[in-house]
Amino acid sequence: MRLSNYFLPTLKEDPAEAQIVSHRLMLRAGLVKQASAGIYSWLPLGLKVLRKVEQIVREEQDSAGAQELLMPTIQAAELWQESGRYDGYGKEMLRIIDRHDREMLYGPTNEELITDIFRQSVRSYKDLSKILYHIQWKFRDEVRPRFGVMRGREFLMKDAYSFDLDYESARESYNRMFVSYLRTFARMGLQAIPMQADTGPIGGDLSHEFIILADTGESDVFCHKDYLGFDALAEVADYQGDLGPVVNKWTSLYAATDEKHDPGQAAELGDNLISARGIEVGHIFYFGTKYSKAMGATITGPEGDQLHPEMGSYGIGVSRLVGAIIEAYHDDDGIVWPDSVAPFSVGVLNLRTGDIDCDNACADIVNKLEAAGQDVLYDDRDERAGAKFATMDLIGLPWQAIMGPRGLKNGVIELKHRATGEREELSIESALSKLCA
RNA sequence: CGGGGUGUAGCGCAGCCUGGUAGCGCAUCUGCUUUGGGAGCAGAGGGCCGGGAGUUCAAAUCUCUCCACCCCGACCA
Numbered sequence: 372m373r374l375s376n377y378f379l380p381t382l383k384e385d386p387a388e389a390q391i392v393s394h395r396l397m398l399r400a401g402l403v404k405q406a407s408a409g410i411y412s413w414l415p416l417g418l419k420v421l422r423k424v425e426q427i428v429r430e431e432q433d434s435a436g437a438q439e440l441l442m443p444t445i446q447a448a449e450l451w452q453e454s455g456r457y458d459g460y461g462k463e464m465l466r467i468i469d470r471h472d473r474e475m476l477y478g479p480t481n482e483e484l485i486t487d488i489f490r491q492s493v494r495s496y497k498d499l500s501k502i503l504y505h506i507q508w509k510f511r512d513e514v515r516p517r518f519g520v521m522r523g524r525e526f527l528m529k530d531a532y533s534f535d536l537d538y539e540s541a542r543e544s545y546n547r548m549f550v551s552y553l554r555t556f557a558r559m560g561l562q563a564i565p566m567q568a569d570t571g572p573i574g575g576d577l578s579h580e581f582i583i584l585a586d587t588g589e590s591d592v593f594c595h596k597d598y599l600g601f602d603a604l605a606e607v608a609d610y611q612g613d614l615g616p617v618v619n620k621w622t623s624l625y626a627a628t629d630e631k632h633d634p635g636q637a638a639e640l641g642d643n644l645i646s647a648r649g650i651e652v653g654h655i656f657y658f659g660t661k662y663s664k665a666m667g668a669t670i671t672g673p674e675g676d677q678l679h680p681e682m683g684s685y686g687i688g689v690s691r692l693v694g695a696i697i698e699a700y701h702d703d704d705g706i707v708w709p710d711s712v713a714p715f716s717v718g719v720l721n722l723r724t725g726d727i728d729c730d731n732a733c734a735d736i737v738n739k740l741e742a743a744g745q746d747v748l749y750d751d752r753d754e755r756a757g758a759k760f761a762t763m764d765l766i767g768l769p770w771q772a773i774m775g776p777r778g779l780k781n782g783v784i785e786l787k788h789r790a791t792g793e794r795e796e797l798s799i800e801s802a803l804s805k806l807c808a
Numbered sequence: 809c810g811g812g813g814u815g816u817a818g819c820g821c822a823g824c825c826u827g828g829u830a831g832c833g834c835a836u837c838u839g840c841u842u843u844g845g846g847a848g849c850a851g852a853g854g855g856c857c858g859g860g861a862g863u864u865c866a867a868a869u870c871u872c873u874c875c876a877c878c879c880c881g882a883c884c885a
Binding site: 405407511654777 | 834845846876885
């Protein structure tokens with residue numbers, strides 16, 4: 372992609388409304404644009420990142436045996452009246468009246484809809500267990516949206532729902548999601564800590580929040596410091612096998628959100644206790660038959676009896692993750708994307724656009740990189756070198772190939788690694804092989 | 809929902825107290841010079857001063873009102 376032709380409206384100065392670093396950088400790097408309070412447009416560069424995050428979530432859901440579907444954003448009020456939540460949910464739910472005076476709503480979550488789909492389609496215990504998920508926009512009319520995409524009113528969420536015959540089987544579904552969450556966040560470079568959590572209005576008695584420690588987090592959290600050394604990707608994720616040991620390991624140490632915090636128990640940790648702020652990036656619940664009972668979802672069991680399936684629900688804030696990743700990966704110059712979610716893998720900087728040799732050398736390396744499957748952003752703008760360095764640092768691509776007449780005269784270009792700041796001069800060939808490694 | 813604050817050019821802001829032809833920096837456009845860390849000079853374009861109502865000879869400025877946005881708290885899959 373040529374930057375001269377790319378829609379990338381970056382800002383030199385900090386927008387006044389953005390208080391936390393991820394919000395500032397998302398606006399400055401041209402990732403998003405605010406449409407109303409808590410509602411954002413995703414611009415091309417931001418959308419690329421959002422899609423990458425989404426894809427990692429999808430791959431890990433699929434590996435764990437969950438199946439993707441897509442439910443609508445707009446739902447009929449009847450289902451919510453059935454579950455009893457239509458009145459209970461309050462003003463956070465955006466209610467809509469259609470032309471036939473029928474009450475509709477913009478879904479804040481999808482338990483009712485998925486339970487309706489399930490009850491109409493599944494009759495036998497032989498069809499269980501099932502985990503269904505979708506990645507869809509949600510709307511919650513928050514009293515006070517803030518921090519950019521971290522607490523938006525409209526946000527992209529992955530929500531999964533499990534249906535099982537009995538408690539033991541439901542626990543296995545819970546464990547699958549638990550492990551897949553560990554892997555999902557780790558693949559994005561995030562150290563997410565599963566913490567005992569309150570179940571809130573969803574109900575149920577088993578719940579974990581996945582928390583990223585960050586000063587700008589909205590929750591007060593407490594955990595054993597050894598969690599910081601845990602490596603989720605080192606865990607073998609064989610979803611056919613027993614996941615109990617992995618879950619046990621990750622829940623063996625103290626970790627709790629504010630609501631579940633037990634000061635007495637925490638005090639026993641002594642110096643090992645971390646008391647910090649955290650960003651909630653995922654939340655999983657087991658809630659038994661709460662919805663299947665309320666909505667009359669039944670299946671025929673092995674004995675021919677009618678049973679309500681045991682359910683759980685599992686959410687990941689996809690759009691929030693983009694902000695959370697930036698909170699974890701940035702420096703004074705801008706964003707520092709982890710490779711797995713970077714919008715482009717390499718930025719090529721032409722330091723002297725208009726110089727034939729320089730233009731040709733850049734075009735050549737861009738072609739070769741793209742032929743090798745790299746996603747390249749080529750800064751061919753008619754700008755001075757300084758502006759190109761600043762832009763590239765701001766948008767945080769993992770690698771910068773810096774090409775100017777000075778180096779090319781000697782047959783070398785400069786490779787800069789954004790995360791470490793290390794630069795080295797290499798021949799074009801060695802630079803190519805390093806970037807494509 | 810309680811408390812506080814801000815709306816003036818695409819972005820960041822001054823002007824408001826004390827009413828009198830709307831300004832600065834960046835960005836944009838043109839020209840020349842420059843060219844390895846957000847260039848210099850010269851010129852140009854761009855504003856219902858958030859909306860409405862009022863006071864006044866005269867309102868960005870004073871009054872009332874509505875709206876939007878931000879911050880603190882409460883709330884929050």
